[in-house]
Amino acid sequence: MSLVEIKPEVLGVTLDLVYASAANVTGRPLYRRQAGYLHIEAATALGRAAQMALRLGYRLRLLDLFRPVEVQWLLWEFCPDPAFVADPRNGGSAHARGVAVDLTLEHALSGEPLDMGTAFDDFSARAGHGATGLAPEAERNRALLAGIMAASGFCALASEWWHYQLPDAGRYPPLSDSAAATNLVPERAV
Secondary structure, eight states: OOOOOOHHHHHTTTOGGGGGGOOOOTTSSSSSOOOOEEHHHHHHHHHHHHHHHHHHEEEEEEEEOOOOHHHHHHHHHHHOTTTSSOGGGTTGGGGTTTTTEEEEEETTTTTOOOOSSOOOOOGGGGGGOOOOOOOOOHHHHHHHHHHHHHTTTTTTETTEEEEEEEGGGGGGGOHHHHHHHOOOOOOOOO
C-alpha cells in the first residue's frame, strides 16, 4: 500500500506535526521532518474536510497523520496505557495504517487556533468528545470540527477530540517507515 504526501499548499491546510519537534508529550522529536502522509482514501476525505472548513472561514491544522509502527512503539513506551495510546501489540493505531488524522481548526485569515478546551495529547477525560464542564465556545468548536470531519467521511475517536479516522480502519495494514517509504523515523529510533 502506498501513501500520498499531504501538501499544505495544495489542500489549503497548515502542517504542524507535533511529533517532528520536541514540543510533544515525549519531549523529543519522533519524526525527522515535517512531512505528512495518508492513504489515498484518507487523503481524499481530508481534501473534502479542508474545502468545507475553508468555506466556513477556517483552516485545518494537521497535528499528526501517518505514524509509522516504530513511532507507535515509542509512544507506547512513553505511555503504556491503552486508554490513551493504542497498543502496538494489538494492531496499533489507525495512524500506523495511514487512515487517521489528528487536527484542530484555526481561523483562515489569522491562523489563530480555536479553543478546544484542552491541548492536543491531553491524557485526561476532558479530552473526550463527551466531556462536560468545558467552556461553551470550546464545546461549539469541537462540534464544528466533528461536523466537518463526519461530513467528509471520517469517524471520531470518543476519547480524543482531535482524532479522526476512516471507518473500518482495521482493514488497512499497519506500516513501518521502510514499508511506507516515508523516511520519517530518525535513525536512533529504530
